[in-house]
C-alpha cells in the first residue's frame with residue numbers, strides 16, 4: 001500500500017524538478033494528506049519576561065516531509081496558500097496547540113499565528129470557541145497572533161467578534177509590528193493587548209539609529225496604550241540589554257531558545273530556571 005503510494009509519487013517526480021508546477025501540485029496533495037493524518041508538528045519557542053520567567057510560548061508549524069526533510073513555514077505556507085489550504089492549516093495548528101498546551105507542566109500562555117482563520121469570516125468566534133471547549137484549556141491562556149496587514153482593513157462586525165472572544169479571556173497580538181501599515185487607530189480600537197516588535201528592528205537596533213528609534217517608539221506606544229510589548233528575534237545580550245533599557249516587557253529569540261519540538265519544550269518547562277528567579281532574588285527586574 002505504502003510502496004504503491006511512493007511508487008506513484010516517484011513516477012510523478014521523475015519527469016519534473018523541484019519547484020515545477022507538478023512538484024507544487026504533489027506537495028499540495030502531500031499537505032492535504034499530512035493535515036488529515038496529523039503528520040505536521042508544532043515547535044514551541046519560549047517568550048521570556050523581564051525576570052526570566054517563561055510566560056508564553058509561540059507555536060510554529062513544522063512538516064517532517066518523508067522525502068524533503070523538515071519543512072518550515074515559508075514552504076508550508078506557500079503550499080497551503082496556493083492549494084487553498086490556509087484555513088485547514090490554521091485550524092489544525094489551533095486545535096493541536098491548545099490540546100498540547102493543556103498537558104504542559106505549568107499553565108503558561110500559548111500563542112498561535114492565524115492568517116487563514118480570519119476575524120472577518122462569519123464563524124470566526126465559533127471556530128475559536130469550539131477549539132477551546134474541545135481542548136479544555138482556559139481561554140486566558142490563548143493568544144492569537146495576527147499580522148497588522150490582516151487587521152487594518154477589518155470592518156465593524158469582525159472587530160465585534162474579536163471583542164466577544166476577548167471578553168472570554170482570549171488575547172490578541174499584533175505580529176510583526178512596524179512592517180505593515182502600523183495603523184495606530186487600529187491598535188487603539190482593536191482588542192490587541194500585545195504588540196510584537198518585528199525582528200528587523202531588533203537586528204538593526206545596534207547599528208542603525210532609525211531602527212533604534214522605531215524600537216523605542218513602539219515600546220513607548222505600547223506602554224502609553226497599556227499594551228504588552230514583546231520583541232522578536234532577540235539573538236544576543238547587547239540587544240537584550242538595549243530592549244530592557246527601553247522598557248520591553250518580554251523577549252523571544254535564539255538568545256533564549258530556538259523553537260523546540262513539543263517534548264523538548266515540555267522538558268524545558270519542567271526545569272526550575274524556566275519558572276523565573278529563585279526565592280532570594282524574586283521580584284528583581286519585574287516590569
Ligand code: C2E
Pocket residue numbers: 045059060061072073074077089090093113114115116145175176199232233234235252253254255259
Ligand atoms: P513569526 O510569527 O514572526 O514567528 C517568528 C519567526 O522568527 C519564526 O520563524 C521563528 O523561528 C523565527 N525566530 C525566532 N527567534 C529568532 C531569532 O532570534 N532570530 C531569527 N533570525 N529568527 C527567529 P518560522 O518558524 O520560520 O515562522 C515564520 C513565519 O511563518 C512566522 O513568523 C509566522 O508568520 C508564520 N507561521 C509560522 N507558523 C505558522 C502557523 O502555524 N500558521 C500561520 N498562519 N503562520 C505561521
Ligand code: MG
Pocket residue numbers: 058113145175
Ligand atoms: Mg508570530
Ligand code: MG
Pocket residue numbers: 175176196198232
Ligand atoms: Mg512575528
Ligand code: MG
Pocket residue numbers: 176198199232
Ligand atoms: Mg516576524
